[in-house]
Amino acid sequence: MGRRRHSKRGQSRQKQAKQAQHHLLNLLASHQELPEELVDSAAVHLMKITRRHRLRIPVTHRHLVCRACWAPHTRSVNLRVRIKHGQRIATCTVCGDLRRQGGGPKSHRIRPSEVSV
């Protein structure tokens, strides 16, 4: 099958990719009811689509897949989460990738300007 010419400035391609991404995200979100192999392949498929079409994964679903090795983080065995210095630190136990979330110790300080006002 060859690549079709751009129709409507490529919007439908983007639309289809987003629909597929949405479907896979829903699938990953309901991982508890699904067999492991399906969740694994859904995670890989999701990342492939996301990269090929340069899409973004919504923040609400970003934690579902490791962005380094594409392992699904739906099972606790694949992910270790610790709170350190006011940051949420998530470690992928499959590849050891580390993701920090939050501003760290200084972001929780009360700024002098906020106290005086």
Ligand SMILES: [Zn+2]
């Ligand atoms: Zn990983």
